[in-house]
Amino acid sequence: MKNLKNLAKKVFAFSIVLLTLFVIPFNNSFADTFYKNEINVKINKDGSADVESIMDFEPSKGTEYYIPIENLGKSEILNYDVSEIIEGKEVPYETLKTWNVKQSREQKAKKAGVVKTKNGYELCFGFGEYQRKTFVLRYRVTNFVKLLKDSDMVYWQFVNKGLNSAPQEVKITISKAEGKFDNSNSKIWAFGNKGKIEFLDGKIVFNSLTGLSSSNYVTILTQINKGEFTSGETINKDFSYYQDLAFKGSDYKKPDTKNKLFKNIMIFVVTPIIVFGAIITILFLRKKKGxxxxxxxxxxxxxxxxxxxxxxxxxxxxxxxxxxxxxxxxxxxxxxxxxxxxxxxxxxxxxxxxxxxxxxxxxxxxxxxxxxxxxxxxxxxxxxxxxxxxxxxxxxxxxxxxxxxxxxxxxxxxxxxxxxxxxxxxxxxxxxxxxxxxxxxxxxxxxxxxxxxxxxxxxxxxxxxxxxxxxxxxxxxxxxxxxxxxxxxxxxxxxxxxxxxxxxxxxxxxxxxxxxxxxxxxxxxxxxxxxxxxxxxxNYSDGDGEYSSIGGGGDSFGGGDGGGTR
The missing domain is CATH 1.10.3630 (yeast vps74-n-term truncation variant fold)
Structure with missing residues (x-):
């Protein structure tokens, strides 16, 4: 009888151990799931942009969510706030003047804040429970429009490469506070993933065609006719400078509009110099990587x-x-x-x-x-x-x-x-x-x-x-x-x-x-x-909108590397 009681105790203890192993850690062992990221951008006449990022997201680890935004030039991030949609209504989070990364998940819950880094910002918020929720992030980017010598430009990374959980679906809509976007005043390209960019109802609309991985990102390049915006960051460069940066490593090709004489000059005089310089540059950069x-x-x-x-x-x-x-x-x-x-x-x-x-x-x-x-x-x-x-x-x-x-x-x-x-x-x-x-x-x-x-x-x-x-x-x-x-x-x-x-x-x-x-x-x-x-x-490189390029889009403004729960 005594042996039977001891056996029962051991079975009970073993059951408790199994419950501890298989039930308690489950909340933290599953991967985060980022179902959809819908980003709405309204560009104001003064060249600033109001950004709304709607995240359908289920965290499973960490104490907060953060988004690095770097490569800002003269842009600043202002008026950052976060809310959560509960039963169809937006419930605002408390916006803190300073954000303490080291606080617990419970302390950060339903709060938001900004961390200034040497390269830009980290937009942070405490998601609270490990549950699927819909978060709404809003902020303003000053000098979003870049005023170039020959045209104006928006060149921005909206979804970062290296996210610890990349979104399964991305939709980005860019509109103007006054007027509309179409192929009479703009040209558009997208980079970093499999998707489609087009003009729809006076807006620029990007939709991903497949789920993103950690190596994907979403960058949009837009060339805009002069006069569409009254101000922005002035940069003493032509649009072709940024187009070349963006097209490098992409599927896009610039249209051939040069005359024959210029082609010959490029082939026999300029091209060897450029190629030599490119080789030296590539070798130098690769030395840094290996x-x-x-x-x-x-x-x-x-x-x-x-x-x-x-x-x-x-x-x-x-x-x-x-x-x-x-x-x-x-x-x-x-x-x-x-x-x-x-x-x-x-x-x-x-x-x-x-x-x-x-x-x-x-x-x-x-x-x-x-x-x-x-x-x-x-x-x-x-x-x-x-x-x-x-x-x-x-x-x-x-x-x-x-x-x-x-x-x-x-x-x-x-x-x-x-x-x-x-x-x-x-x-x-x-x-x-x-x-x-x-x-x-x-x-x-x-x-x-x-x-x-x-x-x-x-x-x-x-x-x-x-x-x-x-x-x-x-x-x-x-x-x-x-x-x-x-x-x-x-x-x-x-x-x-x-x-x-x-x-x-x-x-x-x-x-x-x-x-x-x-x-x-x-x-x-x-x-x-x-x-x-x-x-x-x-033929997708004419800027009238079509499929995105998986590669390219380098040296853009905004964005950064990494982000997600931590």
């Missing part, structure tokens, strides 16, 4: 840096190599080597026939993929080949005319970058802020890995310096050839291999003809794929 191609001359690393090479797009691009394009190129080579894609030639044209390269989809090949991204990319290749399962040169161009397929390509590119950034974080390659948030600046461990990538590039680029004995001792030919394609130095490797005897090539299990064919076809079809996307979205 090593880049061209470093470690004469130094070599002889082992495969990472077997899962498809996780390296961001790291490769940051080091001066091709990014996503390199991964696409390597996938084509991989599929050709595995005979999943079979290189062939076809005749094209009714009267003047010419041979074009083509890839035949091998339906009998195993349908095994290393990850979902590879599977999605392969499905796009199959889709572009249409019903005959033969992908010809330039068939991607027709395939990517479809807007939905363009978005699939954008998603694919973004997933590759996110995969690469996650890989860097999991391997502790990036530094962290004091708050614990990741930066994208390499620490010593990250710099060491990038150095290995570059030294392995040097090894493949200088492959002609290897002796036959060194080549015969290589055990990882499959991965080596993939990396030669990633780095775009396959020609150097192939040239050296062509000097070897057939017996040695057979011993090291390298079919030089197949490799050459694979390299040629992977280059051609990757270029077709990327160029087809660029040509199909380039």
């Amino acid at each position: 090593y880049s191609k061209g470093d470690f001359k004469g130094e070599y690393y002889r082992d495969i840096p990472e077997k899962e090479w498809w996780k390296l797009s961001y790291i490769l691009e940051n080091a001066g190599f091709d990014g996503n394009e390199a991964i696409f190129r390597a996938y084509f080579l991989k599929w050709i080597q595995a005979k999943r894609l079979i290189p062939i030639t076809e005749e094209k044209g009714r009267i003047f026939k010419k041979e074009v390269l083509a890839l035949k989809i091998n339906e009998d090949a195993p349908k095994q993929f290393d990850n979902k991204i590879e599977e999605k990319f392969y499905s796009m290749v199959v889709g572009a080949s249409q019903g005959d399962r033969i992908l010809q040169e330039n068939e991607f161009s027709k395939y990517l005319e479809d807007e939905f397929k363009q978005h699939r390509f954008e998603e694919l590119s973004e997933e590759l970058d996110n995969l690469s950034i996650d890989y860097a974080r999991k391997n502790d390659f990036f530094e962290k802020k004091e708050s614990g948030e990741w930066t994208e600046k390499y620490n010593d461990r990250g710099n060491e890995f990038v150095a290995r990538l570059i030294k392995y590039y040097n090894y493949l680029k200088d492959f002609s310096l290897l002796s036959e004995r060194e080549i015969s001792e290589i055990k990882v030919w499959k991965e080596l050839l993939i990396y030669a394609t990633l780095y775009d130095v396959a020609d150097a490797v192939e040239e050296q291999l062509s000097k070897l005897s057939p017996e040695l090539l057979n011993n090291i299990d390298v079919d030089l003809n197949s490799f050459h064919t694979g390299v040629v076809y992977s280059d051609v079809f990757t270029n077709n794929f990327v160029d087809a996307y660029s040509s199909n979205v380039s």
Whole structure:
């Protein structure tokens, strides 16, 4: 009986422990959920803007919500207040003159305040209970409009990159207190995510098309005719200066309006100077973020840096190599080597026939993929080949005319970058802020890995310096050839291999003809794929409104990096 009582006590105690473990922490263990962010901006005649940000948000951790706003120029944030919508009515929060970040969640509940930082502001409020609520933030931005030499401008980041919970849906509406916006007085572009920007009912309206991730942001650039606003921040620059900054790294292209003589001057005189200056600038900036191609001359690393090479797009691009394009190129080579894609030639044209390269989809090949991204990319290749399962040169161009397929390509590119950034974080390659948030600046461990990538590039680029004995001792030919394609130095490797005897090539299990064919076809079809996307979205740069660009929008005003619960 005594043993039975002891057993009952142990069972009861164990049950209490289970309840403690599985019930109590649940409130803090789930991730925050940001359902929707609707931002309404009214620009006043004096160039200031009244901003209303409506947040449908469910916190699960921390004591407050904060939004960094930096890069302000001569702008200031005034009249900040917060309210909560309860049963259809707005209930205002108490606005404090000073905000104490260190207070408890209960002390901050239903209060709001501003923290001044060395770079700008942090707009803060205490959300109280861990429940889904709708918050309304309002404030005024002075000098929101920038008065340039040739036109006026709004260039503002409305949703930050690096939010610890990015919104699933974003809508931004920009209106004028007097008059309207349309394509007779303005041009508009959007950056940082998959969305659409357009003129609607005298307003500029942006809508996201998919949920944002922590690497996304929302930046809007607007060129406005002179005379629409009476004041703002005066900047002694033309609009083209900011347009170039915004378009850098974007899908947008500036329209070609220059005459032929000017083109020739640019091509033969100015362009070399600009290119040289750009190269120097890029190299300098990359030094700040880590090593880049061209470093470690004469130094070599002889082992495969990472077997899962498809996780390296961001790291490769940051080091001066091709990014996503390199991964696409390597996938084509991989599929050709595995005979999943079979290189062939076809005749094209009714009267003047010419041979074009083509890839035949091998339906009998195993349908095994290393990850979902590879599977999605392969499905796009199959889709572009249409019903005959033969992908010809330039068939991607027709395939990517479809807007939905363009978005699939954008998603694919973004997933590759996110995969690469996650890989860097999991391997502790990036530094962290004091708050614990990741930066994208390499620490010593990250710099060491990038150095290995570059030294392995040097090894493949200088492959002609290897002796036959060194080549015969290589055990990882499959991965080596993939990396030669990633780095775009396959020609150097192939040239050296062509000097070897057939017996040695057979011993090291390298079919030089197949490799050459694979390299040629992977280059051609990757270029077709990327160029087809660029040509199909380039017409969106006229400023009349269309789809946003995932990249670009750099050096904007407002916004910042990070934010969310803390």
